[in-house]
Amino acid sequence: MAEIDTKSPSPPLPDGIIPEEAITRAENRWLAIMLGMLGVMIAVIVVTGVSNSLHPPSNVETIDPVTLHLGGEFAENNLGTAVDPDASVTVRLIAEQYAFVPDCTRIPVGAPVKFRLTSTDVIHGFLLPATNVNTMVVPGFIAEVRTTFSRPGVYNMPCNEFCGYGHHGMSARVEVVPSEQFPPQDAAERTSCAKQ
Amino acid sequence: MARDRNTVSPINPWPKVAWALVAGVAVISIGLGFGVLSRYQQNDPTLDLWSAICRGLGLNADIAPAKESEPALRTPSRIAWTTHTLDQVSAGDVRHGSFIAMNCVACHGQNGLSKSTVAPTLAGMDAAAIFKQLDDFRFGKRTSGVMEAIAKTLSVRDSADVAAYLAAQKDRLPPLPPARIPESGHGPRESDPAKRLVYAGDPRRGIAPCSSCHGPGGYKLGAPALHGQQAAYIERQLASFAQGLRQNDIFEQMRVIARQLTTDEMQALAAFYAGALQSPPTTHAGAHEDAP
Ligand SMILES: [Cu+2]
Numbered sequence: 473m474a475e476i477d478t479k480s481p482s483p484p485l486p487d488g489i490i491p492e493e494a495i496t497r498a499e500n501r502w503l504a505i506m507l508g509m510l511g512v513m514i515a516v517i518v519v520t521g522v523s524n525s526l527h528p529p530s531n532v533e534t535i536d537p538v539t540l541h542l543g544g545e546f547a548e549n550n551l552g553t554a555v556d557p558d559a560s561v562t563v564r565l566i567a568e569q570y571a572f573v574p575d576c577t578r579i580p581v582g583a584p585v586k587f588r589l590t591s592t593d594v595i596h597g598f599l600l601p602a603t604n605v606n607t608m609v610v611p612g613f614i615a616e617v618r619t620t621f622s623r624p625g626v627y628n629m630p631c632n633e634f635c636g637y638g639h640h641g642m643s644a645r646v647e648v649v650p651s652e653q654f655p656p657q658d659a660a661e662r663t664s665c666a667k668q
Numbered sequence: 669m670a671r672d673r674n675t676v677s678p679i680n681p682w683p684k685v686a687w688a689l690v691a692g693v694a695v696i697s698i699g700l701g702f703g704v705l706s707r708y709q710q711n712d713p714t715l716d717l718w719s720a721i722c723r724g725l726g727l728n729a730d731i732a733p734a735k736e737s738e739p740a741l742r743t744p745s746r747i748a749w750t751t752h753t754l755d756q757v758s759a760g761d762v763r764h765g766s767f768i769a770m771n772c773v774a775c776h777g778q779n780g781l782s783k784s785t786v787a788p789t790l791a792g793m794d795a796a797a798i799f800k801q802l803d804d805f806r807f808g809k810r811t812s813g814v815m816e817a818i819a820k821t822l823s824v825r826d827s828a829d830v831a832a833y834l835a836a837q838k839d840r841l842p843p844l845p846p847a848r849i850p851e852s853g854h855g856p857r858e859s860d861p862a863k864r865l866v867y868a869g870d871p872r873r874g875i876a877p878c879s880s881c882h883g884p885g886g887y888k889l890g891a892p893a894l895h896g897q898q899a900a901y902i903e904r905q906l907a908s909f910a911q912g913l914r915q916n917d918i919f920e921q922m923r924v925i926a927r928q929l930t931t932d933e934m935q936a937l938a939a940f941y942a943g944a945l946q947s948p949p950t951t952h953a954g955a956h957e958d959a960p
Contacts, residue, residue: 538750539750543743550738571876
């Protein structure tokens with residue numbers, strides 16, 4: 473009797489109790505579905521990140537936010553677009569309550585662009601719609617973003633991080649122009665389209 | 669039953685496997701995040717691996733950006749709002765300041781209440797703002813024949829003292845009318861252009877409301893309160909900022925804004941701030957009588 477018992481299927485369980493094997497199967501199915509969903513979500517993040525080149529910043533550079541104007545990289549006349557020897561451009565901007573300086577930036581189309589920004593007071597946000605440029609600008613740190621504009625046009629850059637009473641008035645422009653409209657300039661020259 | 673016993677038995681390998689997996693993921697992420705990313709994602713190709721990793725970690729092994737030619741330096745002001753500067757300002761001695769201020773009466777009026785359209789009212793102006801302007805005059809960062817000469821006769825201590833004295837004359841300003849109180853309902857659709865700029869700014873031109881820095885509402889260090897200032901003086905300063913004749917505002921705070929203003933707007937703004945003192949709008953007075 474005992475032998476037969478172990479081989480035969482377990483006796484029917486009372487109503488409402490599900491056999492362990494059935495539970496395991498259901499659990500495994502849901503585990504697979506859950507892992508599949510996680511995989512899809514991670515893939516979406518990785519694929520969009522890589523294909524749109526949305527980089528997380530990997531650079532930590534610090535700077536004293538209250539003495540920017542006394543000299544160094546973010547001194548007043550070093551702001552704006554600089555053309556590097558390899559024809560790439562570096563754009564330096566200050567974000568402050570409640571303006572970007574310079575408030576209009578001119579960039580040649582197709583050139584590799586490096587934006588370097590820093591804040592003088594609170595956290596601001598720098599975002600160019602329809603591009604991969606979107607970074608927080610934190611006082612004490614230099615934010616760096618790289619991009620290339622493939623089409624000429626005007627991009628508006630509203631501050632997208634609430635920065636105080638006048639936040640809604642804080643916006644500026646990036647003008648991407650054909651290279652003929654961007655005259656060659658000296659290494660020590662800085663351009664912008666801010667009214668002078 | 670058999671399974672339950674298995675999970676607690678010491679020979680179950682799964683906890684070890686799980687820990688190894690977690691540790692592996694951590695090591696790989698750290699390597700990717702701080703090593704590979706720091707090295708290959710961006711930044712200067714001249715960075716060697718070690719400095720790239722240090723930068724990624726925030727341990728600036730090399731803070732200086734790549735050396736390149738920079739235009740000649742022009743500093744708008746020697747003043748930076750460091751704690752040292754703020755300590756100098758707050759050390760101002762009102763009593764000594766009151767003696768120095770006697771030299772200012774001829775132009776800036778008794779107790780700093782100017783009657784002239786040329787010299788501004790200084791009574792009640794923020795001490796830090798006065799201190800900064802005096803330093804700018806002293807070093808030619810802000811031009812003015814008379815004030816540059818006068819500021820050169822004052823030491824840093826004297827400037828702090830006279831600034832403290834003038835700032836303390838707030839009560840001597842005639843009582844300000846209710847226009848000083850932030851009124852609700854002044855939005856971007858306000859028809860009066862001055863009020864619109866003061867309370868709402870003009871986002872399309874990138875103009876923040878004047879009240880976000882000059883009050884009422886928000887105050888920015890170094891921005892003088894403008895209520896009750898001489899209209900002609902305000903207008904002249906706005907025009908100087910716009911034309912670049914005055915360039916002593918730190919980080920171009922005022923130049924960025926003034927360049928966007930039309931001459932009509934400058935006039936309207938000057939009249940608005942000056943009018944706040946000279947002709948109280950009696951129509952509002954009743955409504956705000958009990959306001960603090
Ligand atoms: Cu902002």
